[in-house]
Amino acid sequence: MRLIENWFSERYSDNVQLSFRVRDQLLSVKTDYQRIDLFDTYDFGKLLAIDGTVQLTEYDEYIYHEMITMMPFFHSVRKPETALIIGGGDGGAARSLLGLGVRDIVNVEIDSQVVEISKKYFPELAASFSDRRCRLIIGDGIDYVRKSEQKFDLIIIDSTDPEGPAVSLFSREFYEMCAGRLSESGIVVAQSGSPFYQRETFRMAYDGMVHAFPHVKVYTAFIPTYPSGFWSFTMGSNSAMNPVKDMVRGKYFNQEIAEGAFKLPQFMLDDVSTLKGK
């Protein structure tokens, strides 16, 4: 009989939460930007939470990091060589892009403590921080894009949800700034939240993208530790995005997913057509 049980719960509403039984809480720190918690969970390994929301777990982070990098990579008409990551403080997106052969990555993370925690507790994700192909900048992604002169083949907006420092990363203005930082066939991709529990986040991201880009595509993925397990990503480009033939497979990503992930439920199609028509 278990005497004491400790749980970390992410609350999706006043009446719904997802709970993880934990062996131990490894840290809790309030930074200038957010609260960061780290847990050792029984079923998902180490779990990083920011302001009470799951950012990544050891056992399922590969899904999110493959889907936010491999989908735009393999929809680029020209093999991407350069990438900008906004919010890549855990290192997962950069690790995935390096694995795809991207040779020049700028990773802009506003909170240095996220980087330090990732280096200590998620070394397999943080390897990119010591890779000469990847330049880490501690700063606000909005300021970086506003001031940068560089053009990128990929821009990955790997941010927290639209609260606190990430609010403006979901805005039309930010996506328009990103559009100006793209190479000719470049693609921007943003995590656009759970279409079920965070429908306003999805609508905000999609609305901003359709105002900033002539070509916008939405896709979804199954991420068990994210709200409802049903997650969305939104891509925008100044030119058409077509799947290439010779895709590599990941642990989650494959040719089937590269095609099937764009099939959306009707309630999302209704939002898409309403917002497209605006």
Ligand code: SAM
């Ligand atoms: N996979 C997670 C998700 O979908 O919510 C994102 C993980 S990543 C840890 C999110 C990062 O975005 C955090 O480290 C946070 O500090 C960073 N971030 C938030 N706003 C930012 C901004 N304006 N500029 C740069 N980084 C930002």
